[in-house]
Amino acid sequence: MSEGQDAVLVPASPRSQATNEFWRELRESFRNPEFWALSSWLDILVRARKSRFGMLWLMAPAVVYVFGLGSFFASMQGRSIAEFAAHVALGAMVFRTLMSSVIGSANVLVASQSFIMDGHMRLTDYLLQSLAKSFFDFCTYVPITVIALLMYKGVALQGLLLAPLTIGLIYLNGLWISVIFSLIGARFSDFGQLLNHTSIFLFLLTPIIWYPDLMPAESVRGQLMRFNPFYHFVTLFRAPILGEPVEMVTYWYVGAMTIVGLVAATFVYRRYARFVPLWI
Template sequence: MQVQADAAGRDSPQAPGQLWRELAASFRNPEFWLLSSWLDILVRSRRSYLGPLWLLAPTATYVFGVGAFFAGMHGTSMQQFAAHVGLGVIVFRTLMNALVTSSGVFTSSQSFIMDGHTRLTDYVLQSIARTAFDLLVSLPIIAAALVMHGGVDVGGLLLAVPTLVLIYLNVFWIGVAFALVGARFPDLGQVLVNVSTFLFLLTPIIWYASSVPPGSIRARLMVLNPLFHFVELFRAPILEGAVPMQSLWVVLAMTVAGLSLATLLYRRYARFVPLWI
């Protein structure tokens, strides 16, 4: 792994701070961040009988376990509710994992950074690659839930591809921003882990957004929750055949503002990371 880190860092700048230039260099040399993220998954599961197939367990539990349990509470069948839960949970997990893992990515890579591998975008992409692998492994479960649902909009499935691109643009700026803040404040990861439960319950994954009374405090909190808009933008076109325009504009605004913020933060604070960790 050390050899890979050295090879990937040969063309890295001496003083980090140019986010997009370093990102381009990371994409030209994917050996470190892409392979190491996959190897990390394999190492974690090498002692188990099912190996990487254990990555299916969380999504399967939510889709067929939690989905079946809460379907009756909403007066719908498990086949209908499983797709609702599945599409919501993969978006939520992708964004929440990006928040939590990125907050400690520089600290966990301290040995590489202190050894002179200063292209910090490699570590951010390493964190993002792990979430991407988790998403890819979960797709068979989601496909099974959509087949059970039956009423899937084909146009919505096609829109899922650019929506995922938009989601991962936000995952990137979240990774950059929270990695920098997490390097300065190591307790950030623990805060996010505890907040994640509240955010999960606040996001309409195991319940329908239409069940919330309009104008209520719950409705206001739901709309103020950014994760709600990401979930709706991905799920609504597939299950309902309509693009929620409010969520689309919110996500687009967050993408532009977030990428701008990440660029500024990286230019200002990336050089301090070796000192903070």
């Protein structure tokens, strides 16, 4: 089917007249957060009410990662539990935030089919809904991470002050990732499943339960690790807080990814967003 035919088959709606204006729609979504912010929070509350421990149960993954895996792997690497728990907590917090954004965005448009076909919501509302859910997941890691950092005596104050800026940069990248991956997920329904299957591999490839100095830059495994974008985001957030140096390649990698990603997302949204009602 040709592109022109696709355009004819897309249902006309108030929203479909402006799908090529990504930044304008994004501004409108931020000005009207009732849908994406409230629905994300209600989803968290519903999940919590279904469990006996309520909101405390949402912290279980953080406890397992930080103090479960942390205590198991700390002695294997000759580290104290206090040092390794802080290392794991900060790394797992960033990795889970990004992976939640990636996987959630791949499924968000398909899961919102009935709302999208109704035609009264912007696609950016659903993208922000996915990011909001990942932010609430991020918040469940905060109490456990605070405990881990209190146990560790080498926390750098300057790194803590830079942490909010780094988180903002991470979510800026999460935005363009959500745009591109949501459109791919709308076009190919199995894309979300593929990301689920690769998440374990990416977790093991990212230095969360091990230290990056185990992979020298000149080795093949070290180069593979540095090709992994999760490594750079984790390092950019974690290293300053723990008083560790950040390689210059990480700054260049994240900076280039942010600029190129936002430009690509703007183009892809402008080019393909109008086909979403047809794809889903």
